[in-house]
Amino acid sequence: MFRIRTVLAGAAVAVAAALAVAAPAAAHDELVSSTPAADEQLTVAPEQIQLTFSNDLLALEDNSGTAMTVVDDSGTDWVAGDPVxxxxxxxxxxxxxxxxxxxxxxxxxxxxxxxxxSGDYSFSIAESDTPDEQATAPAETTAPASPEATTAPEATTAPEQSDSRPWVMGLIPAAVLVVAVVVIIVIVARRRRK
Incomplete structure (x- = not known):
């Protein structure tokens, strides 16, 4: 009987240790920056959207796992090609x-x-005073607009939906460890009584 309890206690400790190691790896990669940045107001239209994440992403052969839309107020999607x-x-x-x-x-x-x-964020383009202003502006202002977008700190606010996930994941292995410790204490106490 004592051997069975010892085996069960050892198994509980092993499971707890495995979960404690696996928990940090379960957190998904997060968006760390974007160009244009979240809530940024541009003076000219961007030529592309670029998102940077906290780790290397998986690129499936058929590109089915990656998608992006850039939709204006009227519901028009301005994406011109597949994401890379x-x-x-x-x-x-x-x-x-x-x-x-x-x-x-x-x-x-x-x-x-x-x-x-997945996630989402928004940016805006300033309204043009004249119809031709949008067409002539990019040659003069595209270069300075790009560095601002890459350094804008607002981008870190985009992945708000996943901020609490690592903290919650940490509770599971902690709970398992507490149960394992209680099991070991009960077994040791019963053994001392005998």
């Missing part, structure tokens, strides 16, 4: 001639752990 995954970065080209207004970026990728993750 390169290590921790996803880039998608945009159609030219995007008018002033607010744009909603919605993305879906496959994390390095093999699980899909």
């Amino acid at each position: 995954v390169a290590a921790d970065t996803v880039t998608v080209p945009l159609e030219p001639g995007m008018p002033g207004g607010t744009y909603q970026v919605t993305w879906k990728v496959v994390s390095s752990d093999g699980h899909p993750t």
Whole structure:
């Protein structure tokens, strides 16, 4: 009887240790920056959307796990081609001639752990005073707009939906460890009585 209890206690401790090691790896990759940045107001339309994540992403052969839309207030999607995954970065080209207004970026990728993750954010383009202003502005202002977008700190606010996930995942192995310790204490106490 004592041997069975010892084996069960050892198994409980082993499971707890395995869960404690696996828990950090279960957290999905997070969006760490974007160009344009979240809530950024641009003076000219961007040529592409670029998202950078906390780890290298998985790129499936049929590209089914990666998707992005860039939709304006009227519901028009301005994405001009398939998203391209390169290590921790996803880039998608945009159609030219995007008018002033607010744009909603919605993305879906496959994390390095093999699980899909998604999110969204918005940016805006300033309204033009004249119809020709949008067409002539890019040659003068595209270069300075790009560095601002890559350094904007607002991008870190995009993945709010996953902020609490690592903390919750940490509770599971902690609970298992507590149960394992209680089992060991009960077994030792019973053994001392005998």
